Every structure is written in C-alpha cells, then in structure tokens.
Amino acid sequence: MKRVVVGLSGGVDSSVAAHLLIKQGYEVIGMFMKNWHDESVTISDECPWIDDSNDALMVAESLGIPFQVIDLSKEYKERIVNYMFAEYEAGRTPNPDVLCNREIKFDVFMKAAMDIGADFVATGHYCQKRQIESKGFELVSGADKSKDQSYFLCQITQDQLSKVLFPIGHLEKREVRKIAKKIELVTADKKDSQGLCFVGKIKLPDFLQQQLKVKPGEVIEIPIDHKQYSKYTAIGNSAENIEELSLPFEYTPNDGLKVADHNGAHFYTIGQRKGLHVGGRPEPSFIIGIDTKENYVYTGQTKSHPGLNRYALKLKRESMNWVNEKFDLNQKEYFFRIRYRQELQKGVLIHKGKDWYILFDNKQTAISPGQFAAWYTKDVLIGSGVIDH
Numbered sequence: 001m002k003r004v005v006v007g008l009s010g011g012v013d014s015s016v017a018a019h020l021l022i023k024q025g026y027e028v029i030g031m032f033m034k035n036w037h038d039e040s041v042t043i044s045d046e047c048p049w050i051d052d053s054n055d056a057l058m059v060a061e062s063l064g065i066p067f068q069v070i071d072l073s074k075e076y077k078e079r080i081v082n083y084m085f086a087e088y089e090a091g092r093t094p095n096p097d098v099l100c101n102r103e104i105k106f107d108v109f110m111k112a113a114m115d116i117g118a119d120f121v122a123t124g125h126y127c128q129k130r131q132i133e134s135k136g137f138e139l140v141s142g143a144d145k146s147k148d149q150s151y152f153l154c155q156i157t158q159d160q161l162s163k164v165l166f167p168i169g170h171l172e173k174r175e176v177r178k179i180a181k182k183i184e185l186v187t188a189d190k191k192d193s194q195g196l197c198f199v200g201k202i203k204l205p206d207f208l209q210q211q212l213k214v215k216p217g218e219v220i221e222i223p224i225d226h227k228q229y230s231k232y233t234a235i236g237n238s239a240e241n242i243e244e245l246s247l248p249f250e251y252t253p254n255d256g257l258k259v260a261d262h263n264g265a266h267f268y269t270i271g272q273r274k275g276l277h278v279g280g281r282p283e284p285s286f287i288i289g290i291d292t293k294e295n296y297v298y299t300g301q302t303k304s305h306p307g308l309n310r311y312a313l314k315l316k317r318e319s320m321n322w323v324n325e326k327f328d329l330n331q332k333e334y335f336f337r338i339r340y341r342q343e344l345q346k347g348v349l350i351h352k353g354k355d356w357y358i359l360f361d362n363k364q365t366a367i368s369p370g371q372f373a374a375w376y377t378k379d380v381l382i383g384s385g386v387i388d389h
Contacts, residue, residue: 003027004165005113006122007105008059008067010052012187013124015059016176017167019183021122022063024167029116030060030067033109035076035100052193058186072108079103085211091292092370093269097340098384102155110163120165125149128169129161130380135326137161141379144172151340154374154384155321212266217295219260219278220253222288222307229306237311242350242357245312248369248389251289251298259285259299265292271308271366286366309363313338315356315373315385322383334375334382336360338367349375356385 006018008030021028032053053069060067080099087094105123113121126142127150136158142148156164168176180188228249235241260278262268268275268287278285281301288307289298300307332351335344336358347360358373367387374384 001025001027002119003029003117004120004122005029005031005116005118007109007124008032008056009124009193010055010059010187010190011124011193012180012185012190013126013168013176014056015063015124015185015187016171016179017122017124018059018063018065019179019185020167021165022065026120028063028065029118030056030063030065031109031113032056032067032069033104034069034071035073035080035104055187055190062183062185070109070112072104075108076100076104085208087370088208089212089266089292091266091290093368094370095340095372097152098155098372101153106153106156106160106164110160114163120163122165122167124168125153125166126169126173127153127166127381129164129166132324136324139323139381140169141376141381142166143170147173150376150381151337151372151374154323154372154381155319156323157321158324161323208267212264215264215266215295217262217265217297218253218258219262219276219297219299220251220256221259221278221281221285221299221301222251222256222305224300224305226251226255226307232306237359237361239348239350239359242312242352242359243314245310245359246314246357246389249289249307251291251296253296256298262297265290265295265297268297270368303365309365310367311363312357312359313364313367313373314388315358316388317355317385319386320356320383321385323381334377336373336375338364338373338387339371344376 004021004026006014006028008014008018018028018030034049057067080096080103084094084096110121126144126147128140128142130138130140132138139150139153139161141150177188235244268290270287272287273284276285283301285299285301286303286308287297288300288305332348334349336347337344345360345364347358350357350359369387369389371387372384373387375382
C-alpha cells in the first residue's frame with residue numbers, strides 16, 4: 001500500500017483530497033504546516049492558523065487518519081517573508097504563493113513527508129498531473145477553470161511533480177463541497193482562505209510598514225504624450241527589436257506634475273489604482289512607474305495610458321523553469337499568463353543570446369517586475385520565469 005502525506009490546511013479542498021485518497025486505497029497521513037507565528041510582526045489574533053489547525057485535526061479524526069503538525073515557520077520566514085520584504089523594498093512585486101509552493105510545500109514539506117516513509121505528498125490544488133509515455137509528467141490545468149491553480153505551481157520541477165498527487169484537480173468546486181457535505185466534514189461550508197495567513201486581516205501596506213520604513217515622497221503624473229511613448233510606438237511589435245521593446249520607461253519628476261504625496265515608493269505596485277489618494281483628476285489614476293532609489297511614484301490617467309501597456313517583457317534568466325525539461329523547446333508560440341486568473345494571452349517566447357523575452361500579440365496592462373510569467377500549450381503548463389522588466 002502506497003503512503004501519502006496530505007497537506008491538511010484546514011480547508012475543504014485538502015479535506016476532500018484526503019478522503020478521496022483513502023477511497024483509492026492509499027495509506028493517508030494528515031500533516032498541517034505551521035508557517036507563521038511571529039508576534040513581533042503581526043497580531044496572532046489576526047492570523048487564523050490555530051483555527052485552521054483545529055479544523056484539520058477534526059477532519060483527520062473524522063476520516064480516521066493519523067495527524068501531526070509540522071513547524072515550518074523558520075523556513076517560511078527565511079525563504080518567503082524575507083524575500084517578500086526585499087522585493088517590495090526594491091520596487092518589485094513578488095508572488096509569495098508561487099514561492100510558497102516551490103520553497104515550502106514541494107521542498108521542505110515534501111522532504112519531511114519522505115522522511116516518514118511517504119511515497120507521495122498530496123494537496124488540495126485545482127490542477128492535474130498527467131504522465132507522458134517515456135517523457136515524465138505534465139502539469140495540467142484544473143478542470144474547474146474558475147478555480148484553476150496551475151499558475152501557482154509554475155515553478156514546480158519534474159522531480160517534485162513526480163512525487164505529488166492532486167486528488168481534486170478533476171473536480172469542480174461545487175462537487176468538492178458536495179462530497180464534503182455528504183460525508184459531514186466540518187470544513188464543508190468553510191469559506192476559502194484569502195491571501196497569506198501571516199497578513200491575515202491586516203492590509204498589505206500596513207503589514208509592510210512594520211518592516212519597511214515610512215519614507216514620504218511625491219506622486220508625479222505623467223502625460224500621455226511623453227516623448228518615450230512615440231518612440232515605442234514607432235518600433236512596432238517586432239521580434240527584431242525585442243530588447244528595446246522590453247526596456248522599462250524611465251521618468252523624472254520634471255516629466256510630469258505632482259498630484260499627491262505618498263509614504264514610500266516601496267509600498268506600491270505597477271497598475272495599482274486604490275490607495276493613491278489622487279484627487280481632482282478627470283480620470284482614474286494608475287501607477288505606471290516606481291523609483292525606490294529616488295522615492296518617486298509615477299502615475300497616468302486611465303487604464304489605457306501608454307505607460308501602463310506594453311508588448312514585451314524580459315525574464316530573469318536564473319528564474320527560468322521548465323516543468324518537463326524533455327519538452328520540445330523549439331516551439332516558441334505559447335499562451336501566457338502574467339498574473340493569477342488572467343485570461344491566457346497569445347505570444348512568442350524568444351531566446352536571444354543568454355536572455356529570454358516574451359513578445360505578446362496584444363499589449364498587456366500592468367506588467368509587474370517580480371511577478372511570474374507562465375506559458376501554456378492549451379491546458380498544459382510548460383514553464384515560467386520571473387519578470388525582470
């Protein structure tokens with residue numbers, strides 16, 4: 001009998017995943033990951049991990065499986081939280097969910113599971129795994145397209161994928177809840193978790209201010225006729241000019257008009273609209289540029305502002321990950337996603353020298369350095385990389 005350690009999160013998805021594995025004949029062990037309990041950074045009452053742990057325990061008792069809690073808070077702080085602060089401080093927008101899967105769930109947690117004799121680990125992710133004859137495994141989108149979480153696993157490796165199971169990936173959310181109610185699991189009607197536990201109910205800027213210093217500065221509005229935009233338009237959507245197309249626009253305070261003050265450029269992200277406190281303008285304002293060195297935030301009016309919409313981006317070469325390295329890398333046309341829940345966008349992956357670029361068929365709004373770009377062929381996630389600029 002194969003042994004599976006299920007990451008019981010205290011939610012309905014992982015609960016049903018454990019139930020389905022038992023029905024399939026696996027020896028199942030439930031394990032809850034305690035990822036954060038640093039009271040110096042946030043208020044423990046605002047973090048629901050204790051309630052989640054209790055729910056996970058009740059699920060394990062209901063299913064009749066062994067249960068244990070593993071404390072990964074040290075690794076989580078070192079690999080996720082510290083990285084997150086460093087990225088925001090540098091003016092980039094990290095994706096801690098992708099990092100948590102790569103660094104915690106399918107690395108530290110997986111190793112702990114293997115140490116107690118597990119053949120596999122399992123999670124409640126809405127994605128699927130498919131074996132390819134003589135070519136390893138593919139990571140496939142979840143059957144419930146509104147819940148598909150393959151993007152969050154875009155940095156998983158072939159070795160990790162070979163040891164993981166996704167028991168609910170073929171189901172829709174409503175079917176998962178129906179199963180949970182049928183077997184009377186305590187998590188059947190529990191709401192889905194929102195964001196990271198350690199942030200809890202605290203707004204992200206408030207949380208960041210507990211580690212990153214407040215640094216007052218100016219918000220500068222850039223007009224739509226900035227000289228860089230006409231040059232960019234003249235280049236055209238051309239692969240030959242991919243390097244220039246992917247360069248970030250560079251602004252100075254003299255390029256626009258001061259419209260507000262801010263508490264620190266590192267608290268903001270590209271494309272952000274809320275929290276700018278820009279009043280008296282005829283159209284909504286969006287962040288189009290962040291300069292953390294000089295501490296300026298640059299905005300543009302309307303979502304169609306040319307500073308917010310680009311054809312191309314450059315990827316960090318050291319972040320490139322191919323889920324299945326046996327995949328034919330000669331194929332260059334893919335469907336891309338540069339943020340969770342974004343509709344897939346058609347484009348081309350370009351390898352030039354030692355660098356990798358993405359050239360989209362249509363302009364993309366709010367390309368954010370630090371986020372992950374993932375590429376697909378139909379429903380199969382092929383690879384990913386961190387957006388450099």
